[in-house]
Amino acid sequence: MSGIGDILHLLFTANLWQATLAAAVLLLLPALGGVISERSGVVNIAMEGMMLTGAFFAVVADLAWHNPWLATGVAIVAGGLMALIHAVVSIQFRADQIVSGIAINIFAAGLTVFLVNRIYGLQDVGHVGPTEGLPYIDVHGLDQIPFIGQVFFQQNVVVYVALILLVLIHVVLFRTRLGLRIRAVGEHPQAADTAGLNVFAIRYGAVIASGLLSGLSGAFLAIGISNTFVPNMTDGRGYIALAAMIFGKWTPFGAFIACLIFGLGQAIYDNNSIIHVSPYLLSMLPYVLTLIVLAGLVGRSTPPAADGLPYVPGSE
Amino acid sequence: MPLGSVLFAFAVGAIICAVTGANPIDAYSGLICGGFGIACTQGENPALQVSNTIVFLTPLITTGVAVALPFRAGLFNIGAEGQLLAGSVACTAIGVKFGNLPSPILLPMVLLGGMAAGALWAGIAGVLKATVGAHEVVTTIMLNYVAQWLVRFLIIGGPLQLGPGTSKSLPIGEGARLATILPADNSLIIFGLPASVFRVHTGLLIALAAAAAFAFLLWRTSFGYEIRAVGQSQKAARYAGVSVRRTIILTMLIAGAFSGLAGAVQIAGVDHNLTDKYFSDTTGFDAIAVALLGLGSAVGIVLASLLFGALHSGGAIMQSDAGISSNLVLVLQALILFSIAANFVGAIRRGLPFGRKATPDLPPELPPAAGLMSDATAPPPESS
Numbered sequence: 001m002s003g004i005g006d007i008l009h010l011l012f013t014a015n016l017w018q019a020t021l022a023a024a025v026l027l028l029l030p031a032l033g034g035v036i037s038e039r040s041g042v043v044n045i046a047m048e049g050m051m052l053t054g055a056f057f058a059v060v061a062d063l064a065w066h067n068p069w070l071a072t073g074v075a076i077v078a079g080g081l082m083a084l085i086h087a088v089v090s091i092q093f094r095a096d097q098i099v100s101g102i103a104i105n106i107f108a109a110g111l112t113v114f115l116v117n118r119i120y121g122l123q124d125v126g127h128v129g130p131t132e133g134l135p136y137i138d139v140h141g142l143d144q145i146p147f148i149g150q151v152f153f154q155q156n157v158v159v160y161v162a163l164i165l166l167v168l169i170h171v172v173l174f175r176t177r178l179g180l181r182i183r184a185v186g187e188h189p190q191a192a193d194t195a196g197l198n199v200f201a202i203r204y205g206a207v208i209a210s211g212l213l214s215g216l217s218g219a220f221l222a223i224g225i226s227n228t229f230v231p232n233m234t235d236g237r238g239y240i241a242l243a244a245m246i247f248g249k250w251t252p253f254g255a256f257i258a259c260l261i262f263g264l265g266q267a268i269y270d271n272n273s274i275i276h277v278s279p280y281l282l283s284m285l286p287y288v289l290t291l292i293v294l295a296g297l298v299g300r301s302t303p304p305a306a307d308g309l310p311y312v313p314g315s316e
Numbered sequence: 317m318p319l320g321s322v323l324f325a326f327a328v329g330a331i332i333c334a335v336t337g338a339n340p341i342d343a344y345s346g347l348i349c350g351g352f353g354i355a356c357t358q359g360e361n362p363a364l365q366v367s368n369t370i371v372f373l374t375p376l377i378t379t380g381v382a383v384a385l386p387f388r389a390g391l392f393n394i395g396a397e398g399q400l401l402a403g404s405v406a407c408t409a410i411g412v413k414f415g416n417l418p419s420p421i422l423l424p425m426v427l428l429g430g431m432a433a434g435a436l437w438a439g440i441a442g443v444l445k446a447t448v449g450a451h452e453v454v455t456t457i458m459l460n461y462v463a464q465w466l467v468r469f470l471i472i473g474g475p476l477q478l479g480p481g482t483s484k485s486l487p488i489g490e491g492a493r494l495a496t497i498l499p500a501d502n503s504l505i506i507f508g509l510p511a512s513v514f515r516v517h518t519g520l521l522i523a524l525a526a527a528a529a530f531a532f533l534l535w536r537t538s539f540g541y542e543i544r545a546v547g548q549s550q551k552a553a554r555y556a557g558v559s560v561r562r563t564i565i566l567t568m569l570i571a572g573a574f575s576g577l578a579g580a581v582q583i584a585g586v587d588h589n590l591t592d593k594y595f596s597d598t599t600g601f602d603a604i605a606v607a608l609l610g611l612g613s614a615v616g617i618v619l620a621s622l623l624f625g626a627l628h629s630g631g632a633i634m635q636s637d638a639g640i641s642s643n644l645v646l647v648l649q650a651l652i653l654f655s656i657a658a659n660f661v662g663a664i665r666r667g668l669p670f671g672r673k674a675t676p677d678l679p680p681e682l683p684p685a686a687g688l689m690s691d692a693t694a695p696p697p698e699s700s
Binding site: 045085089090093094095096098099100102103104106107109110111112113114115116117118232236239242243246278280281283284287288290291294295296303 | 332336337338392394440444448450451453454455457458459461462464465466468469472473474596601604608640641643644645646647648649650651653654656657658659660
């Protein structure tokens with residue numbers, strides 16, 4: 001069969017791994033957000049909606065001001081505001097966090113298209129100019145290393161930022177007092193409260209952080225990769241990020257490995273002219289793999305102990 | 317029904333309209349005209365609008381039941397969409413493969429096949445929950461996407477594709493179709509329109525029967541008692557001799573059968589083939605709002621389905637008459653969910669519960685979130 005040879009050949013091209021890393025980062029940012037939020041005890045299935053909101057506002061701002069940096073800032077804030085709704089509803093009002101998450105996703109899907117219609121009429125949004133997207137940056141010198149250079153050092157600026165954030169979030173979560181506090185609030189909020197921590201404030205911060213990261217990912221998608229906004233353009237990526245978070249057992253690097261696996265699937269999908277498998281079957285892969293992990297076939301994946309429990313001061 | 321939550325959502329929706337330069341009165345009168353055929357300004361046919369609303373609400377009742385039943389057992393089935401798609405796929409596959417069989421044989425086959433496929437899809441989540449404690453919210457999300465991609469595979473390049481270049485399936489046989497309530501006859505004029513434009517089909521009766529079966533199962537059978545016992549407290553249920561594992565798996569199987577039935581009825585009664593429309597179908601997610609707004613009771617679910625069916629039907633008219641995107645309906649739906657979940661209305665009545673002295677404010681019909689997530693860490697129920 002020539003198919004096997006084609007796959008092997010594909011796996012040895014730098015193009016494939018370059019695309020894999022970019023696709024992984026798109027998932028990594030919301031997955032990191034999910035890790036932070038759930039480590040603090042707030043279940044977050046709303047990354048999809050926060051990412052979509054970020055994508056939309058990135059394009060709106062970029063079309064208005066022709067400045068990708070400003071647009072990315074707007075997208076991050078927009079993602080954060082969506083997260084703030086989730087925080088108010090699920091922390092302050094102690095709503096069911098899953099219902100709130102579903103509501104955020106529906107709200108984002110509806111609001112973005114509603115606003116497209118208000119701002120641009122019933123036509124297309126329009127395209128961001130080629131020089132107005134988030135730039136690809138070749139790291140001078142390093143990008144000339146064979147293979148490695150193309151994979152790691154010829155990437156969009158967001159890829160570098162995301163990799164730095166990955167290390168930073170890992171260090172903060174597991175090596176600093178703030179990280180210890182976040183995890184304490186997610187494992188045993190009553191004890192954390194007794195120890196003098198402000199459970200509400202820490203949870204608010206963690207949820208909003210998840211929105212900021214998801215908003216950045218949305219900006220990357222909209223003005224780094226696509227250069228336009230189309231309805232529902234995130235197409236389930238926020239949910240794949242959720243899967244990556246679980247797959248990675250609620251740790252930043254675990255999530256990153258999961259994102260790389262899912263990103264490889266995406267990159268192969270995009271190269272599907274070589275491989276003769278239906279792209280639609282390939283697209284199932286992240287979800288099927290996550291089900292397999294959840295089934296305990298590849299080790300148990302256990303969420304933080306107080307994940308999903310609204311904190312009621314004074315309760316047992 | 318928590319009408320306050322609906323009013324709250326419409327009030328916030330009106331503000332969103334006003335802020336973005338859309339006239340809320342135009343928006344809502346478009347919705348009312350499109351949903352109920354009342355106060356139409358552009359000459360819409362009221363009977364046609366009511367008919368469209370009924371077509372939209374039919375699958376909402378059945379999937380609403382599929383979300384509400386597991387709620388009673390403390391399970392959150394957000395996989396009604398995937399189960400519905402599984403049912404649609406099975407119905408289409410059987411209806412195409414055995415398209416020549418007569419209706420009395422084929423119609424039960426496609427409906428039961430849809431139920432079996434939906435039950436299988438939900439059963440995966442049920443078994444994973446009952447055996448290894450995998451959280452059903454996460455597994456059903458994953459299963460939704462697997463089903464979505466499966467549909468795309470089957471009708472684009474897969475075995476059910478109509479022909480090269482199309483993104484729809486072969487049509488099911490005549491014998492697999494549900495009859496419309498009015499004769500599908502173009503020469504017959506009813507309410508000023510040819511009778512065939514009224515698409516209300518006998519699936520409505522199936523949906524109402526499903527709602528009745530749900531109420532009967534829950535309140536008149538010993539299994540219904542077990543479901544409620546498990547939902548109240550797994551520990552207490554176990555002491556009372558209820559098999560928690562068996563109840564979880566059976567509840568999910570039955571819920572999946574309801575969703576699968578909804579999908580099969582949608583194919584057999586309305587569409588007659590799988591199309592790319594199913595890629596972006598949201599019925600199973602609307603069902604969550606239906607179940608919550610209906611407070612998990614059969615009558616409530618039917619009434620909530622009526623509201624959401626009317627909103628869907630009305631959205632199209634609002635967009636064509638007032639030029640306001642039908643996506644406002646999604647915004648309203650999300651606001652209703654926020655409002656029910658957070659019980660904003662109750663909070664406003666008592667003064668906002670900000671600060672640390674607030675009393676717990678969980679809406680009564682939701683299983684406590686504690687039951688939702690903490691189980692994921694607990695050992696699987698019943699280690700016997």
